[in-house]
Amino acid sequence: MLRKIKEKLFLLGITIATVLTILPLFHIILSVILNGLPVLLERGLAFLTDTVAPPGDGLGGIGPAIVGTFVLTFLASLMGLPIAILTGIFSAEYPNSLIGRATKTLLMIMMEFPTILVGLFVMDIMVIPMGRYSAVAGALALAIVMMPYVAVYTEQALREIPRIYREGAFALGLSRAIVVFRILMGMARKGILTGVLIGIAKVAGETAPLLFTAGGSYRVYFAGLDRPIGAIPLLIYDLVQQPYENYHQIAWGASLVLMLIFLAIFLPIRLSIKEVKM
């Protein structure tokens, strides 16, 4: 009898703990929708293309910030993905070498590294010498944040391939480059793609690395790679600090847009992960 009560209590305990853990997620999603949806409905598509309205006067739109997020994410992918994938290949192919082992540990640290420090680093090496915030500086900071995710996923995807396929490929007299790029990468492509998308989703929502690098730009669309650029998270961060009610509304609308972009990248990944099995 006592044992059964204990069991019930235990079950109740973990249920409550689980609900408490997940509750904030639903609360965030719900409040973003409740506050953001009216803004989007009021402005319609114009919210996605217009520029930010003047303080206290209407809503306008967040067009430059959306373009900025896409430009920054694209540039960051261009810089980060090739290096990250090669790094992943290296630590998968030479797992016992000193550099290979060190890389793996360092990637793990890099993944959890405070992203604001990445922003400070890029400010130091690019923004200060160039004398201004710029799209390239923001993209570089995002690339640094993105790389460890992509590298770690690439490494894991390659390592999950059973040894017999490596042996089979080498037994055909193929060089290591062909074995890796034509055969193993092909077999691991779903895992690698997952890593790439997770990296992209991650940096599309980042604010801290952009604070000291991208500068922000909400009334001018793309002005050049060496000019300041906006981003949705940065816009939200800037606007909520302003004392104007209309800016707070724009920020809610932008939050909903950001959440939708994030979910659009993330949900397909999570749903497709089941298929990765060989």
Place this chain on the structure above:
Amino acid sequence: MIAVETVNLRVWYDNKEVLKGVSLKIPENVCFAIMGPSGCGKSTFLRTLNRIIELNENARVEGDVLLFGKSVFKMDVVEVRRQIGMVFQIPNPFPHMSIYDNVALGVKFNRLARSKRELDEIVEWALKKSALWDEVKDRLKERASSLSGGQMQRLCIARALAMKPKVLLMDEPTANLDPVSANKIEELIDELKRELTIVIVTHSPAQASRVSDYVAFLYMGELIEVGRTEEVFENPKNELTERYLTGRMG
């Protein structure tokens, strides 16, 4: 003519010696079986011949392997593997590639075909040689993973044959197949040995007696006995061999 000769071949994994000086001569165009209980070093022996053992960082090899008189350790490793094909215990066609690409792959990247048509011809030839053509000729673009286990193994044989190797290594090629598929592979071996040298590893004396012309018996990393298959089976000289053949040992 001797196709493959090993000279005092020794292999260590870390500090454990698994092959303790094996010297063998494998004649051309025969089926040569290596048999012995599990852990006797027969797979290791096979893997040394095409140097695939070098993928294992813990392995250390001493002694020599001569391929038609030339040391494989002095040849380019790509050249060695081009001349010595290999089929593994678990059928391992590349699952993300088509049936056609699996066979064409080695030929293409080793630049052994001059044109797309020549490549097509080689693929067809290899699939016919491995007795798979009739079953797959209408589905060459389908994924290799759509085949059955036995078909996959014959695809692996086709993949190796497409390179036109002089020697084919087979590491327990029927161990993971059903009896019907295994039988097909054995018939294939009989067919293929007219044109190339086959070295097959098997843990089954029965299979060795069915498919091979010569047989070597390895035990605990040492070569116990070698000779013509019927002689070894009918009249084993060593007591260990006799015990193994009569089923009184692993």
